[in-house]
Amino acid sequence: MSWRREWRRARAIAWKDLRTERRSKAGFSSVTVLAVTILVLFGFALGPDASVGRDAAPGVIWLAVLFAGVLAFNRCYQIELDGGSLEQLILYPGTRRAIFAGKLLANFVFVALMLLVVVFAGIVLFQVRIPSSWPALVGILAAGTIGLVTLGTFYAAMASRSRAREVLLPLLLFPMLVPVLLAAMEATKALLGGNVMGDAGAWTRLLVAFDVIFLVATFLAFEFVIEV
Amino acid sequence: MTAIGTNDLAIDAENVARRFETTWVLRGVDLRLSAGEVVGLLGANGTGKSTLLRIVATLLRPHAGSVRVFGHDVVRASGDVRSLVGYLAHAPGVYGDLTARENLAFAASMLDRDHAEVDATLERVGLLDVADQTVRVFSSGMQRRLAIGRLLLIRPRLLLLDEPYSNLDTEGVALVNSVIAERVDAGAAALAVVHELAPAASVLDRTLTLADGRLGVTERVDEKTVISLVANDR
Amino acid sequence: MTTGAVASVVPKSHASRWPVFGWFAFLFLIASQITAIAISPPDRDMGDLQKIMYVHVPAAWMTMLSPLAVLYFGLRYLWTRREEDDLLAASSAEVATTFAGLTLALGMIWARPTWGVWWTWDARLTSMLVLFLMLAGYLALRALIDERERRAQWSAVVGVLGALNVPIVYMSVRWWRTIHQIQSSPETVDRAYVVGLRLNAFAMLFVMIYFVRRRYEAALLERMAERAIERAALGQGAAR
Numbered sequence: 001m002s003w004r005r006e007w008r009r010a011r012a013i014a015w016k017d018l019r020t021e022r023r024s025k026a027g028f029s030s031v032t033v034l035a036v037t038i039l040v041l042f043g044f045a046l047g048p049d050a051s052v053g054r055d056a057a058p059g060v061i062w063l064a065v066l067f068a069g070v071l072a073f074n075r076c077y078q079i080e081l082d083g084g085s086l087e088q089l090i091l092y093p094g095t096r097r098a099i100f101a102g103k104l105l106a107n108f109v110f111v112a113l114m115l116l117v118v119v120f121a122g123i124v125l126f127q128v129r130i131p132s133s134w135p136a137l138v139g140i141l142a143a144g145t146i147g148l149v150t151l152g153t154f155y156a157a158m159a160s161r162s163r164a165r166e167v168l169l170p171l172l173l174f175p176m177l178v179p180v181l182l183a184a185m186e187a188t189k190a191l192l193g194g195n196v197m198g199d200a201g202a203w204t205r206l207l208v209a210f211d212v213i214f215l216v217a218t219f220l221a222f223e224f225v226i227e228v
Numbered sequence: 229m230t231a232i233g234t235n236d237l238a239i240d241a242e243n244v245a246r247r248f249e250t251t252w253v254l255r256g257v258d259l260r261l262s263a264g265e266v267v268g269l270l271g272a273n274g275t276g277k278s279t280l281l282r283i284v285a286t287l288l289r290p291h292a293g294s295v296r297v298f299g300h301d302v303v304r305a306s307g308d309v310r311s312l313v314g315y316l317a318h319a320p321g322v323y324g325d326l327t328a329r330e331n332l333a334f335a336a337s338m339l340d341r342d343h344a345e346v347d348a349t350l351e352r353v354g355l356l357d358v359a360d361q362t363v364r365v366f367s368s369g370m371q372r373r374l375a376i377g378r379l380l381l382i383r384p385r386l387l388l389l390d391e392p393y394s395n396l397d398t399e400g401v402a403l404v405n406s407v408i409a410e411r412v413d414a415g416a417a418a419l420a421v422v423h424e425l426a427p428a429a430s431v432l433d434r435t436l437t438l439a440d441g442r443l444g445v446t447e448r449v450d451e452k453t454v455i456s457l458v459a460n461d462r
Numbered sequence: 463m464t465t466g467a468v469a470s471v472v473p474k475s476h477a478s479r480w481p482v483f484g485w486f487a488f489l490f491l492i493a494s495q496i497t498a499i500a501i502s503p504p505d506r507d508m509g510d511l512q513k514i515m516y517v518h519v520p521a522a523w524m525t526m527l528s529p530l531a532v533l534y535f536g537l538r539y540l541w542t543r544r545e546e547d548d549l550l551a552a553s554s555a556e557v558a559t560t561f562a563g564l565t566l567a568l569g570m571i572w573a574r575p576t577w578g579v580w581w582t583w584d585a586r587l588t589s590m591l592v593l594f595l596m597l598a599g600y601l602a603l604r605a606l607i608d609e610r611e612r613r614a615q616w617s618a619v620v621g622v623l624g625a626l627n628v629p630i631v632y633m634s635v636r637w638w639r640t641i642h643q644i645q646s647s648p649e650t651v652d653r654a655y656v657v658g659l660r661l662n663a664f665a666m667l668f669v670m671i672y673f674v675r676r677r678y679e680a681a682l683l684e685r686m687a688e689r690a691i692e693r694a695a696l697g698q699g700a701a702r
Contacts, residue, residue, distance in 0.1 A: 005340060012337035020325040023362070084319030087287055088378070091310050092338040154623075158616050162606045171602055172620065175595040176627055179634040186638065199641060206637070210630060217626060221619045224540060228612045249608070250691045289611070 006098045013089075013102025018109060020079050032114045035068035036121045043125055050127050057126035058188035062181055064122075065115050066148065070169050072110050073152040076103050077160035090226065100153065100222040107149045115145055128192060136200065137191050143207045144184030150211065151176050154218040157225045183207040236299035238263050238386050238417035239284055243293035245441075246279055253279050255441030256293065263298075263385070266408060266418045266431050271438035277421040278318065280438065281388050284419070285315040297386055314384030318391050320371035321378075324364035328355050328374055331363060335378045345381060353377040353403060368395040376407060387411055387418035393427040401427045480675055487668035494665040498658025511575055512655075518568035519659055520666040521561050522590060526628070527667075528558030529593070531674070532600075533625035536618035545685060548614035551621055553677035555600050557670055562594040585639040589632040596624045 021027045042060040046052050080086040089099060119141065122128060131137065151173055159169035187203035195201075239261035246254045253276040261267055269277050282288045284295055286306040294301060300308040322331050332346045350356045353373040363371060372395055379387070392404045408418050408431045422428050425435065437444045498516045535551035538544075569587045570580045581587075600620055607613040 008340075009338055012334055016323065016326065016330075016334050019330070020323060023325045079323065079325070083324060084317055084321040085323060087315070087317060088321040089338075090287070091285065091313070091315060092335075093307075093311050093340070094338070155620075158603070158620075162603075164606055168602065168606060172599045175592050175599060175631075176624065178592050179627070179630045182634045182638050186641065202637070206630075206634060213626065213630075214623070217623055221623065224615050224619050228615045245696065247692060247695075250688065250695055252692070252696050255696060 006094055006101075009092070009094050009098040010101035010105065013099060014105035014109075017076055017079070017103060017106035021075075021106070021110065024079075028110060028113070031068050031071055031110075032117050034071070035064045035114055035118045038064040038067050039118060039121055039125060053126035054128055055189075057122050057128050058192065059181075059185045060126070061115075061118055061122040062144065062184055062188075065111065065118050066174075066177070066181070068114065069111050069148060069152060070156075070173065072107060072114075073149075073156035073173075074160045074165055074169055076107055076153065077156055081160065096223040096226050097219050099226065100157075100219060104149060104153050107153050108145060111149050111152075112142070112145050115141055131191055131194065133191055133195065136204075137188065140184060140187045140191065140200070140204055140207070143204065143211055144180055146211045147180035147184075147207060147214065148177065150214050150218055151180075154222065154225070157222070179210050180207065183210070237261060237296070238265070238298060239419065240296040240299075241280075241284070241293070242295075244280070244283060244290045244295055245292035246276070246283060246288065247291050252441055254283075254290075257438070257441070257443050259436070259443060261386075261417050261419060263415050263417050264412055266412060266420070266433050268425065268428055268432045268435040269419060269421045269438060270423075270425075270435055275438045276441060277438050278390050281315070281390055281419065281421060284386075285313055285388050286310055287315070312384060313386045313388055314379045314382040316375055316379055316387070316389045316392055318394070320368070320375040322363050322371050322374050325362060327360045327362055328366070328377075329359040331374055332377055332381065335381050339381055341381050349377045349380050352380065354399065369397060369400055372396060373400060373403065376403060380407060383414075384411065385416045387416060387420070389418065389420040391421055391423060393422065396427075405431050480672070480679075483668070484672045484676070487665070487672045491662070491665040491669055494658075494661040498655075498662055502655055502658050511572065514568055514572050515655070516658055516662045518565060518572060520663040521568065522565045522586065523663050524666045524670050525558055525561040525565055525590065525593065526632075528554055528561065528670070529621075529625035529628045532558070532621040536621040536625070539614060539618045540622075543614075545610075545614065546682070548618065549681040549685065550674070550678055551618060552604060553674045553681060555597055555621065556677055557673045559594065559597040559601060560673075561666075561670065562590060562597060565590050566594060583639070585632075585636040588639075589628075589635045592631050592635070593628060596627070600624060 039060060042056070042064065043053065046056050046060070077086070080089060090096070123130065152169075155172045155176075156169055159165045159172065162168050183203040183206045187200045187207065190200040190203065237260050239259055241257060241259040244254055244257040244259075245252060257280060259280075269280070271277050279288065283290050284297060284302065286302045286309050289303055294303075296302070297309045298312055300312070302309050323334070326334070328350060329346060332349055333343060335341075336343050336346055347356065347359075350359050353376050355370065355373055355377065358366070358370070363374065366374070372392075376392075387408065389404075389408075393401050396404065405428070408420075412418065412431075418431075420428060420432075425432070495516055499513050502512075531554035532551050535547050535554060539547035539551060566587065569584075569590070573582060573584075573587075574580055600617065603620055604613055604617050607616060
């Protein structure tokens with residue numbers, strides 16, 4: 001098995017998915033607008049008190065991205081299922097991992113861009129002060145996105161082909177993402193608060209460990225999920 | 229290149245059975261297909277023709293029996309089998325939001341084919357003029373042509389065709405037959421599920437009928453026998 | 463060759479052992495409960511309410527162990543493709559869900575008189591809640607898939623990934639709580655209670671094993687009935 005060829009296949013799949021997303025009507029912009037709407041609704045729930053909003057902002061931002069993101073995860077398989085393309089995709093030479101890698105890449109780009117928009121919206125709506133350590137913040141956002149997208153892409157491979165897919169994906173995914181969400185939210189909160197206790201480092205390590213463990217696990221397990 | 233024994237049959241299926249919940253769709257199918265043969269598979273709707281095709285294509289596992297494609301078992305050596313077969317499903321399996329050219333370019337990337345082949349293939353299937361239109365606006369016949377283009381890029385040694393002539397005009401039918409003939413000349417075999425013999429008559433060597441989960445009656449097509457379709461009440 | 467052959471009969475050689483084991487497990491549980499309640503003094507703060515711990519804590523421990531069973535049988539299924547392994551994994555998960563629910567309920571019943579609230583986001587109870595939700599998701603997945611092979615394979619994968627995540631969830635929830643410390647929950651257990659807890663932990667383990675076995679037998683019987691129907695439909699005498 002040639003790694004270069006596998007990488008080329010993964011890249012071809014990622015390009016295909018991203019290009020499809022860009023051309024389809026109900027694509028990136030709709031999902032991102034939805035995420036911002038969710039942010040606004042949280043704002044209503046929390047009330048107009050700025051200090052309450054500022055404390056809750058990291059958590060709320062991640063939740064908004066999560067809720068909107070599940071739509072993206074199911075969609076990346078829907079485009080295969082609609083035209084009967086999934087079978088053809090499986091029949092191409094090469095490993096299933098290339099398929100997973102390609103979809104993972106595409107979803108990462110999608111969710112990362114959405115997260116950026118939501119973060120900016122959150123900074124504005126909840127009056128969050130941008131810390132001087134913002135590069136570290138970008139690192140945490142990236143690590144959190146990887147965790148989110150890895151499990152999301154994986155579980156969607158099953159949920160999108162079941163009944164009640166809209167509920168099955170969140171049902172399976174959300175409990176699994178508890179460590180990611182806690183780590184991302186707490187690390188973000190710590191950084192925004194100046195990281196007095198040095199908590200951000202510990203949470204980031206947990207996040208990275210989670211990402212590594214589950215990237216490996218999902219890559220190994222994907223074949224069992226897509227073949228049957 | 230995946231190894232092919234000189235004496236290997238294109239398809240060697242023995243006692244293949246497959247169930248759907250508690251109903252058996254296939255109940256012990258025996259089938260032998262040699263390289264260079266083109267066989268038509270007939271049967272009423274719902275008799276398991278597509279299921280049989282998909283088992284040979286490694287998309288489904290048989291619940292009993294075994295299938296070998298050029299000597300490779302479809303369950304144990306599915307990777308090898310996949311590099312040998314080309315499956316034309318009833319659904320075209322193309323991406324509506326991409327153009328015809330992008331669809332074939334994607335296939336070429338996945339198959340490790342030279343991208344220069346894409347335009348040649350588009351021309352062969354008669355889609356070069358509309359190559360840059362998104363497939364969503366294509367008719368079902370045009371989508372089928374695009375799928376045939378992908379089949380050409382695959383260059384399979386075993387063609388598995390599920391109702392390849394449906395939605396095609398005379399030119400389309402001629403295209404399918406020329407593709408089959410071309411591949412057969414290169415040593416391939418073909419198994420095609422068809423509903424009527426007329427379009428396929430010029431390429432078929434023989435036909436088999438699937439009824440009640442079993443393969444019956446092998447008819448030589450050049451005897452011009454009329455085959456009655458066995459109705460299978462469900 | 464056929465995939466997923468099932469034993470055509472529930473192993474006769476074990477059939478007589480299990481009911482005996484069942485009796486033993488329950489009697490042992492009753493004995494352990496009585497022993498623990500009798501030998502332990504009333505808690506300084508909680509009084510006799512503390513006795514609920516002898517069910518709650520062992521149940522919690524056993525529930526935390528159950529993902530190991532789901533992990534083991536899940537991996538075994540992916541390796542062997544034998545239906546028995548899938549049914550064992552599913553039975554373990556079902557029993558674990560019941561135990562998780564029991565743990566949570568008892569935890570809340572204990573919390574109310576102690577702290578005046580039903581829920582305090584205590585680290586262990588919260589982890590238990592997340593585990594409960596993961597198990598519920600696992601069962602939902604199984605309920606929504608009709609094809610046997612797909613259901614078994616997907617459940618195995620979901621079970622393995624979930625089991626891997628259990629310690630990570632526990633760690634992250636605990637860190638989260640130490641950061642947002644509001645009230646301390648009793649972390650250490652007084653030595654006087656350890657004997658009672660350990661005794662009951664074993665009793666719970668036996669009961670749980672018995673439940674899983676019975677659930678598994680029921681699933682096996684269902685499967686045998688299905689196979690009988692399939693064989694009849696195929697119209698061939700011998701089992702495949």
